[in-house]
Amino acid sequence: MINSPTSIKIKLSWAWLQLIALIIITTLFWIGIIIWLKDGAWENGELPTHGIYHMIIGFLGCWFSFLILFLLRRKLNS
Amino acid sequence: MILNTLRIRKYLIPFFTIIFGLSVLYTLFSFLIYWDPTRLILARFKAKTPYTYEKVHQKFKIIDPTSFITVTNNEDIRHKRRQLQKLFWGTAGIPYKILPSKIQKDFHLYPTPPLIRPQSSDKRSFIALYDVIDQYKDIKNLKKIDRLTIHQKPNWIAFSGVFYPKTSNQRLLIYQNGFASTYHNQWRLIGDLVDKGFTVIAHNFRWYGVNQGKFEIKTLPFPLRGFIDPVIISVNYLTKNYKFKSIDMIGLSAGGWVTTIIAAIDTRISRSYPVSGIYPIYLREGNEFPLPNIDKIITHISSYLDLFILSASGPDRKQMQVFNQFDKCCFRGTKSSLYKQTVSDLVQKIGPGSFSILLDKTHARHKISRFSFNQILLDMTRND
Numbered sequence: 001m002i003n004s005p006t007s008i009k010i011k012l013s014w015a016w017l018q019l020i021a022l023i024i025i026t027t028l029f030w031i032g033i034i035i036w037l038k039d040g041a042w043e044n045g046e047l048p049t050h051g052i053y054h055m056i057i058g059f060l061g062c063w064f065s066f067l068i069l070f071l072l073r074r075k076l077n078s
Numbered sequence: 079m080i081l082n083t084l085r086i087r088k089y090l091i092p093f094f095t096i097i098f099g100l101s102v103l104y105t106l107f108s109f110l111i112y113w114d115p116t117r118l119i120l121a122r123f124k125a126k127t128p129y130t131y132e133k134v135h136q137k138f139k140i141i142d143p144t145s146f147i148t149v150t151n152n153e154d155i156r157h158k159r160r161q162l163q164k165l166f167w168g169t170a171g172i173p174y175k176i177l178p179s180k181i182q183k184d185f186h187l188y189p190t191p192p193l194i195r196p197q198s199s200d201k202r203s204f205i206a207l208y209d210v211i212d213q214y215k216d217i218k219n220l221k222k223i224d225r226l227t228i229h230q231k232p233n234w235i236a237f238s239g240v241f242y243p244k245t246s247n248q249r250l251l252i253y254q255n256g257f258a259s260t261y262h263n264q265w266r267l268i269g270d271l272v273d274k275g276f277t278v279i280a281h282n283f284r285w286y287g288v289n290q291g292k293f294e295i296k297t298l299p300f301p302l303r304g305f306i307d308p309v310i311i312s313v314n315y316l317t318k319n320y321k322f323k324s325i326d327m328i329g330l331s332a333g334g335w336v337t338t339i340i341a342a343i344d345t346r347i348s349r350s351y352p353v354s355g356i357y358p359i360y361l362r363e364g365n366e367f368p369l370p371n372i373d374k375i376i377t378h379i380s381s382y383l384d385l386f387i388l389s390a391s392g393p394d395r396k397q398m399q400v401f402n403q404f405d406k407c408c409f410r411g412t413k414s415s416l417y418k419q420t421v422s423d424l425v426q427k428i429g430p431g432s433f434s435i436l437l438d439k440t441h442a443r444h445k446i447s448r449f450s451f452n453q454i455l456l457d458m459t460r461n462d
Contacts, residue, residue, distance in 0.1 A: 068094045
C-alpha cells in the first residue's frame, strides 16, 4: 500500500504544493516589505511595522518547516 | 533504522506539514489584515449595519444643521470670538504676551531626560522627546530641535518640540496630537514637513507624553486653558522671534478638536486641518464623546457648527476637515455631508474664507494617511 503508484503520486503532489505555497508566501512577503518601505517603513504606513513583524514570524515559520520537511524526506529517500 | 523511518513517516512529516500550513496561513492573514486596501475590504465586510460606514441614518438626516448656527455675518463672528475668549481666559482677546517658561535650545545636541514621568505601563502614550531624539536626526533638512516648556503654575505643565528646517519656506505648521499616543507617532510626517521647509511645532494632548498637572474641571478657574494655552503660547514665542508667511495647523483625533477650537478663536492660524476628530454634537455616536464635560462648557457658548464657521472665515483662512470613512475607531462614515454645504455656503456668504471636507476612503484606520497628508500639503500650497 505504502509503495503503491497512487501513494507516490500523492506524496509528490504534497511536496509540489508545499513548494508552490512557499513561492507564493515568499513573493507575498517581499511585496509586503516593498509596500512597507515605500510608505516610509513606519507604524502609520500603508502596511504598519507591527504587520511586518507578524509577516516575518510567518515567513520564518514557513521556511523553517519547509527546510525540515525537505531534510526528513531526503533522509527517507536515502 | 526501520523504527526511525516509521517515526519520521508517522509523526515528524505530518507534524511539520501542519506547522508549514499554519505558517502559510499566518503570513497570508498578516498581510490581508494589516495591508490598508485588504483591511478596508475586511472592515466593510465585518460592518454590522450599512450605517457604520456607508449610509447616513435617517435620524441624522431629519435634523436641520442651520438650527445650530447662530453666526451669520462678520459682526456675529467677532462677537462669538470675544465670548469664547472670555470663556477660555476670562477676558476678551488672545494672551499674546505670555511666553514659554523655559526654552531648551538645540535639544537634539543636549537632550535632557524629563524630571517626572507619568506612572504607566502604556509606553506608547508617555514617550518623551528625550527617548526618541535620535529618530529625528535622520531628517535631511533638519537644522535643530528646541524644546519648549509651558507652565501654568501650579496647575499644569506642557512640553512641545520645535523642529527648524535648514532651508526654510518661512511657514509655520502646528501639529497637535490626540489621545493614546504622542506626536512621536507622527515622526515620519514631521520629517516630511521639515524636508519641505516647514518649521514644525509639535504638541501632545493635555495628559500625554510627559505633560503633567491637574485636570479636574471643577478645581480649575479656566479649565480649557490646559488644552489650548500650549499652542497659543508656542505661537507667541515663534512669531516673536521669527517671521512666517503663514501659520497652519493639523490635528489628529482629539488634536483635531483642539485644532478647530484654536482656529476658531485665533486668526493667526490661517488654514486648519482637523483629521478624524470632530463632529457637531448632534451627529456623534458611541465613543465620539471623549470629553463630555468640556463639550458642555463650549456648547453653552457656541455650537460646533459655529466653531467651524469661525475657523474657516477670514482673509486667506480655510478649514478642511478630514474624515476616514472606514475608520474602525470613530468619526467615520459620511455624516459630514449633512453639514458640509450649509457651512461652506455660509462661509462664502460671510466671506472671505473657505470650508471643505475631505473623505479618505483609502484605509480603515484612525490615522493621517499618505493620501490625506498629500491632499493637505497640496491645500497648504500658496503661490506667494
